[in-house]
Amino acid sequence: MKETLISAAACSDYFGLFLSIGLFIIALKLKARFKFAILNPLLVSTVLCIIVLVVLDIPYETYRDSAKMLSYLLTPATVCLAVPMYKQLKLLKDNLAAVAVGITTGTCCSILSILLMGKLFGLTGDHIATLLPKSITTAIGMGVSEEAGGIVTLTVAAIIITGILGNMIAETIFKIFRIEHPVAKGLALGTSAHAVGTAKALELGEVEGAMSSLSICVAGILTVILVPLVSGTIH
Template sequence: MTFLQQSLYLGFVISILAYLCGVWLKKKLGWAILNPLLVSVVLVIGFLTVFGIDYKTYNSSASVISYLLTPATVCLAIPLYKQLELLKKHFAAILTAIISGVFTSAASIFAMSLVFRLDHGTYASLLPKSITTAIGMGISEEVGGMVTVTVVCIIATGIFGNIIGETVFRILGIQDPMAKGLALGTSAHAIGTAKALELGEVEGAMSSLSIAVAGILTVIAVPLAVGLI
């Protein structure tokens, strides 16, 4: 076993450096496709392949990052607290928007599963795709989905939403900051919220709220929808 494979915090160091490299590239070139998370995934895979390090070794030394996932998500409540009055004023509209987003996500997965004749396990794995990983993993396991597939879909959904979100708003002429934040948070969870925070404080607050509410609604909706296929 090589020194790299024996390093206790190998995965942690690789992950952080890869992400920082992604952040630098995004700032340097400004391309939407250079999402830091996407860049870091590619870099980590490349590093592990070149040095012949297996996933189990990498994962065991990077697991400390997983412990930071839940507190990092909770911290997103800070911008929401700053916009509390806005939330109270438009509570009905905000709740309606989030419910619509959750329903649309579940309905699209159901329709796609019918069209492509997906089996029950794959269908169950895809249903939590638009909520944060911390919640989605638990739901997937509970309803008989494949947790690994769910995690991949959640990450892919978030990255895709982060990349195309601003372009979609421009094409559709969406200018309201609340609408932007709600759309990003409901469809692309925490990674979408990172984009929302870049757009503005109101966008970030609404996106943060969407993560929590959409997560709760999905916990309720998935067990009901999973029996349809």
């Protein structure tokens, strides 16, 4: 039976695609049923996918090649986040100064905190460069990491973990620090937890989603500019 499944996976051009979508649907149902923050659909589906690949001894390359359509859709999906931002254009103009300061501060704090903690814990320059783009979307972060001399595969893992954690703990953080303004919530999620955080922002409201979408774009641009400057001091 196991050999049959492995053979079918190797032969199917869409095995990874159907596996990823199927497991994500299962994860969504688990989250809807039990409501626990730890049951983040992206986290659960990732863990389940790893378990399936390990148990069936399916090479990662086989899965990756058969799931490449999902990677192809990553960029247009990110671009689609501009729609809620466009709908809230007036709100953006009314809060332009606060938005600009918030995103810039958040991006700088993210980069500087990684730099300082990396130095504190004795990480090598390559490892620090790997973690610097952790708070931006994967499509941009991979290129930034490569240019800075980081390890791209670890950067992707760091970005995913950052997004999942941001998605999971966002509401708790907002309650602890009594953050109630929808613009502030959206900016915080988009700047710190990129697209996965934006998914949470869209759950909270249209304004939160719009501000988070904007944060992804601006934080990405700022990171592209700042990381090469910072990485020059660690190599």
